[in-house]
Amino acid sequence: MLTQLTVSNFAIVKFLELDFHQGMTTITGETGAGKSIAIDALGLCLGARAEAAMVRPGAGKTEISACFDLRLIDAARRWLADNDLDDNDECILRRSISSEGRSKAWINGQPVPLAQLKALGQLLITIHGQHAHQGLLQSHTQLSLLDQYAGHRALLEGCSDGYRRWKHLDNELARLQQEQQQRQARQQLLEYQVQELDEFALEPGEFETIETEHRRLANCTTLMEQSQRAVYLLSDGDEVSAVGLLQQAIAEVESLAGDDKALEPGLALLHEGLIQLQEGANELAHYHQSLELDPQRFDELEQRLSRAMTLARKHQVKATELAQLHQSLADELKSLSASEQRLDELEGERQQAMDAYLQAAQRLNKSRQRYAKELNKLVTANLRELALPHAKFQIGVQFDDGSVSPAGGDRIQFQVSTNPGQPLQPLGKVASGGELSRISLAIQVITAKKVSTPTLIFDEVDVGISGPTAAVVGRMLRTLGDATQVFCVTHLPQVAGNGHNHMFVSKSTKGKVTETQMAALSNGDRLDELARLLGGDSITENTLANARELLMEPQPQT
Known part of the structure; x- marks a missing residue:
């Protein structure tokens, strides 16, 4: 308050x-x-x-x-x-x-x-x-007043949630449908490209491997000759070899080491060097033995490298990136295929969301009809107290399942008849300015009782x-x-x-x-003010008496 x-x-x-x-x-x-x-x-x-x-x-x-x-x-x-x-x-x-x-x-x-x-x-x-009665002619205001009176917060939230769910799916479906033509064209291109790359089937890192093998086979004769010559110099020479010379050096130092212990560290290093030299010579010998001229394998590698280079140029990437591109295009094709599947799923999900929304909207509609009947009786009774003895008030609630909104599918129309034999018509067509003020007040006083806010202002x-x-209006507001x-x-x-x-x-x-x-x-000043309102600036005993009656106070004794 x-x-x-x-x-x-x-x-x-x-x-x-x-x-x-x-x-x-x-x-x-x-x-x-x-x-x-x-x-x-x-x-x-x-x-x-x-x-x-x-x-x-x-x-x-x-x-x-x-x-x-x-x-x-x-x-x-x-x-x-x-x-x-x-x-x-x-x-x-x-x-x-x-x-x-x-x-x-x-x-x-x-x-x-x-x-x-x-x-x-x-x-x-x-x-x-x-000027609330002016807004009362608006359909959205009428709907708000009915919902406010009925306390439809939970039902409105359920309807709004259902609407948002349906709208989200509807937007997603519209987007996918709009993109479908472009997606289908892209999908056809990807199917061709992925099929071509599937047939070539270049594995990640394979290009670097075959490029290395191709280079080795292309230089196989030179590799064989040079590696054989190296083995000969290291260990297979008839007259001289690195291993033989090192063995002679070790023998000379060993003959001297007995006379001077200072030669022992150097001698140990020579022995280690001999071992390394012999192992190196053995590795080169094995390498030489593994080399083999294979023209057929070389041709196969030549063709695969050439095909990889051609596809790389076609897709404007490096040959080393071709396998990665293949995977990327395959993923995109899979995604597009999933979008087509999602399109079919969305149709069903959207319909389910619409069915759920309509159920929520129909529940709201039934409650609105119920409370509209209750409000019809209360407003009609109030109108008759407000000097409209023949008035009849009715709220038209029409459900339109083709109308989709967060507030449901109802069309609300306040209707009134103020004279006997007059049919119910929309509020703005039959009510005069004075009648409209009274109708507005009757509705506001009733709906205000259901408002959750603790303070109401009537301006x-x-x-x-x-x-x-006016006296009836006063009593209504006092009761409130x-x-x-x-x-x-x-x-x-x-x-x-x-x-x-x-x-x-x-x-x-x-x-x-x-x-x-x-x-x-104060009470005395209040009497004077009511008397002024009753009779203007001239306050008389009569106006004071009338003011006391309005305040429900006893007359002073003489």
Whole structure:
């Protein structure tokens, strides 16, 4: 519930600090005093659009803060906790607008984006403006009012989830269908390319291997001759060889080592060298023996290398990258084939999603029909209390399974008949301005009882209503105020007299400076204000007596 509102330098308000209480609070004032100015300021604190013109002339900025008691508002406390903002029993919203039009917002002293201010504000206050009856002619407004009254949050979420699932699959299917022609052309090309590479079947690393073998066979004669010559020089020479010479050197040193131990390390190295030399000679001998001229194998390698080079040039890659390209093209072909399969699967999944959505939409439709009947009776009864004795109200709920939206497939139409024998017709076609105001008020008062927000504001919704009808409106709003906090900006004494609390808005001008003030009225001042509303500026005993009747107070004894 709203407990305090502080306004500084807003429009023609210099400074206001207002305390509020539970129940119905009526707000009245002189013509042109700005009875709705506190509501407008509160709207800014709840995230309404700000403009530089809202700043009081001569001031640098507008400051507005609103304090709320959250002890009975679990949804707001959960929201604050979810957004890592203090979730104590008290919550303070603050808004600042500079003279240049820049706006800042805070929740419990922490800077927040305007979207968060709006989101929290929707959990705290619902404002019914004086032009609400104009919006009532819109189909989406009518649908929202019905769902709000019926408490369709869970059903709407189920319908919205089903719609999003269907829409996601529908978009994916449309994308695949749109790409299908290009995909098929690409698939045909890939099938040819992959088949060609499959037939060649070059393995990873194979090109480097056959290139090495080809080089060895191409130089086989030279390799054979040179390796044989090396073996001869190392160990097979008839007159001299490296092994033989080293063996002679070792023998000479061994003959000297007995005389000088210093030769032993060198002798050990010579022995190691002899072993290495002999092993090297043996390896070369084995290598020479393994060499064999193989013209047939050479031709095979020649052809494979040539084919690899040709395919590499065709695909504009290096021959060493051909195997990798082969795998890449095969993977792409597999993916395209999977896309075709996915296309078939999506048709079925999309239909399943549509069936699930329609089931959710039909459940919502049945509930809407049920609550529409209930609302029809309540609004019709209220209209008859509001001086429309022959009025009949009906909500048309038509399900269209060809209409797909997050809010279901229903078309909602508020219909009314205000005179005997008159058929039900759309609201805007049969209701006059005054009748439309009363119909709007009847609907708002009923649906407001189902609103989860703890504070309701009715901003001059009683325009076009007077006399006994105004008294009925007052009683309706007071009954609503017995259950929750209600603010009502009004010019009707019959409505104002029903308030649990009463605030008065006045305007004063000093020189060229105009200022609006707002204050709570005592019982005596309240009588005077109701008398003024009843009889104008001239307050008489009769108007005071009528005011006492409105306040349900006994006449003073003489």
